[in-house]
Amino acid sequence: MQATRLPRLHVITDTRAGASPLSVVAASLAAGARLIQVRPEDHHNDRSAFDFAAAVAALCGEYGATCLINDRVHIAQAVGAHGVHLGAEDLPLDAARRILPSDAIIGGTCREPEAARAARRAGATYLGVGPVWSTTTKHGLPGAIGLPGLAAVCEAVELPVIAIGGITAERAAECRAAGAHGVAVVGAISGAADPQGATAELLAAVGEADPPGLVRPNRGDVPEQLVGER
Ligand SMILES: Cc1ncc(COP(=O)(O)OP(=O)(O)O)c(N)n1
Numbered sequence: 001m002q003a004t005r006l007p008r009l010h011v012i013t014d015t016r017a018g019a020s021p022l023s024v025v026a027a028s029l030a031a032g033a034r035l036i037q038v039r040p041e042d043h044h045n046d047r048s049a050f051d052f053a054a055a056v057a058a059l060c061g062e063y064g065a066t067c068l069i070n071d072r073v074h075i076a077q078a079v080g081a082h083g084v085h086l087g088a089e090d091l092p093l094d095a096a097r098r099i100l101p102s103d104a105i106i107g108g109t110c111r112e113p114e115a116a117r118a119a120r121r122a123g124a125t126y127l128g129v130g131p132v133w134s135t136t137t138k139h140g141l142p143g144a145i146g147l148p149g150l151a152a153v154c155e156a157v158e159l160p161v162i163a164i165g166g167i168t169a170e171r172a173a174e175c176r177a178a179g180a181h182g183v184a185v186v187g188a189i190s191g192a193a194d195p196q197g198a199t200a201e202l203l204a205a206v207g208e209a210d211p212p213g214l215v216r217p218n219r220g221d222v223p224e225q226l227v228g229e230r
């Protein structure tokens, strides 16, 4: 089956007070990022989340980048995003799989191998695994699973694993060495003085600048019908 590779760097928007999420998205796309996850904080109502998601989806369209929406499946449908990212408190993965187009990308948060196997059975396209390191970006998370915890999930399933939580460029390379397909990042880009430069550094760290043929085989290959064209 022909395959299209899931990007290794997932840039997650930062809509906390004081951040400039749209300009950071634009800088990341200009640097070569090819996947943006729209993550409006919970206090944003659906209207403002929709407006923001529509703006990000349009920017992604200009660059041919993948746009995923965190949590709000109906907003993904409304803006024609490529898919969603869902966690334990969101719509179940299999329910989202039933209502989204068959080629939708659906990411699921997992923290240990058994949850990863369940997410695969439920129809996840990829797994978001963390927090690998502690983070100040999100409160109420369980303790960091570290590189051994990340490696245990990578071993348990064939799905591409995206490491999250406290990721920096140096740590991104460590995550790849532990078996992760890639990384998801908020603060290392949003909080950087130069988000475009920080994105470029992270892309290099995950090997996204590698010439074709040097990328690791299989891991991250998403069946084409799951990716599709929008
Ligand atoms: C790639 C990736 N991995 C994990 C998460 C976290 O999702 P979730 O557990 O649903 O928490 P919220 O992001 O909704 O607060 C993610 N967003 N992306």
Ligand SMILES: Cc1nc(C(=O)O)sc1CCOP(=O)(O)O
Binding pocket: 109, 129, 130, 131, 132, 134, 135, 136, 137, 138, 141, 164, 165, 166, 167, 184, 185, 186, 187, 188
């Ligand atoms: C939104 C989120 N979810 C996590 C999880 O482990 O489920 S860690 C996280 C925040 C990641 O931000 P930063 O790159 O700034 O550490």
Ligand SMILES: [Mg+2]
Binding pocket: 070, 071, 085, 086, 087, 088, 089, 090
């Ligand atoms: Mg969620």
